[in-house]
Amino acid sequence: MIVTLHSYKGGTGKTLLSVNLAMTFANLGKKVCLLDLDLRAPSLSSTFNNTTNCWINNYLNKSCKAENILSECTPQYIKDGHLFVGLANPSTEAIRDMSSKDRKWEMEALGRLLSLKEHLLTDMNFDYVVCDSSPGLQYSSINAIVIADVVLVVTSVDKSDVDGTQRMIRDLYDLYEKKTGIVVNKVPQTILSGRTHIKLDTHNLPIIDLIPCSCDVLQSGGEYLFAFEKKEHPITQSLSKIAMKIRQF
Numbered sequence: 001m002i003v004t005l006h007s008y009k010g011g012t013g014k015t016l017l018s019v020n021l022a023m024t025f026a027n028l029g030k031k032v033c034l035l036d037l038d039l040r041a042p043s044l045s046s047t048f049n050n051t052t053n054c055w056i057n058n059y060l061n062k063s064c065k066a067e068n069i070l071s072e073c074t075p076q077y078i079k080d081g082h083l084f085v086g087l088a089n090p091s092t093e094a095i096r097d098m099s100s101k102d103r104k105w106e107m108e109a110l111g112r113l114l115s116l117k118e119h120l121l122t123d124m125n126f127d128y129v130v131c132d133s134s135p136g137l138q139y140s141s142i143n144a145i146v147i148a149d150v151v152l153v154v155t156s157v158d159k160s161d162v163d164g165t166q167r168m169i170r171d172l173y174d175l176y177e178k179k180t181g182i183v184v185n186k187v188p189q190t191i192l193s194g195r196t197h198i199k200l201d202t203h204n205l206p207i208i209d210l211i212p213c214s215c216d217v218l219q220s221g222g223e224y225l226f227a228f229e230k231k232e233h234p235i236t237q238s239l240s241k242i243a244m245k246i247r248q249f
């Protein structure tokens with residue numbers, strides 16, 4: 001199953017949640033692949049090492065094969081499962097290259113991503129592929145939605161984010177007919193305790209979970225694996241709940 005995390009705006013927590021969702025599945029004994037499809041602002045290379053000579057960029061530019069883009073990154077404390085990561089090239093040159101692609105290239109990239117999906121699910125027998133995507137409505141984000149079986153739309157409670165998310169799911173998500181859920185992240189205590197409310201029209205899409213805003217994440221210097229390594233942490237607990245719901249989708 002391919003799970004893509006998408007959002008209207010940047011900074012909503014897609015990368016943090018993608019990493020920890022992939023780890024949660026791996027910890028359940030699954031074979032998991034995490035792909036950095038945010039080619040304009042790659043983030044996963046600051047958490048995982050690239051042990052191959054290839055990046056996802058090379059695969060999309062047809063200069064390497066699908067089987068060469070994955071690095072095994074299973075942490076020692078995961079006993080049965082496996083985590084493989086496909087990294088995007090974080091160099092300035094690569095980001096410029098990816099930002100300059102035209103529609104024709106993006107259409108071909110979609111074909112390459114669909115072949116990659118087939119390779120990962122059928123030839124390599126991955127149970128879950130988690131895709132961290134670019135925010136917004138550009139072609140590369142749409143490609144990450146099109147290849148998905150399940151999409152999680154991540155929003156914060158900021159008004160501009162909520163407004164944009166509502167517009168995006170109303171205008172766009174109907175078109176793709178994907179199984180879609182909303183995750184509200186960085187939710188303040190006042191909302192979690194019911195003292196204040198958010199007004200979010202989800203256009204009949206389910207809200208999968210509300211994840212608390214946690215200063216611990218910021219105190220750790222934005223270390224993405226932080227939450228998972230603390231089993232009792234509210235973010236870890238939320239991710240277990242989200243993983244369970246995805247399995248029932």
Ligand SMILES: Nc1ncnc2c1ncn2[C@@H]1O[C@H](COP(=O)(O)OP(=O)(O)O)[C@@H](O)[C@H]1O
Pocket residue numbers: 007009010011012013014015016017043185186187211212213214215217218222223235
């Ligand atoms: N629930 C949360 N509480 C506090 N900080 C968070 C939370 N989720 C994400 N963050 C922080 O917000 C910032 C943006 O998160 P990130 O995952 O990089 O967003 P995106 O990938 O959507 O741009 C990071 O510094 C991250 O550590």
Ligand SMILES: [Mg+2]
Pocket residue numbers: 014015016038043132
């Ligand atoms: Mg990100």
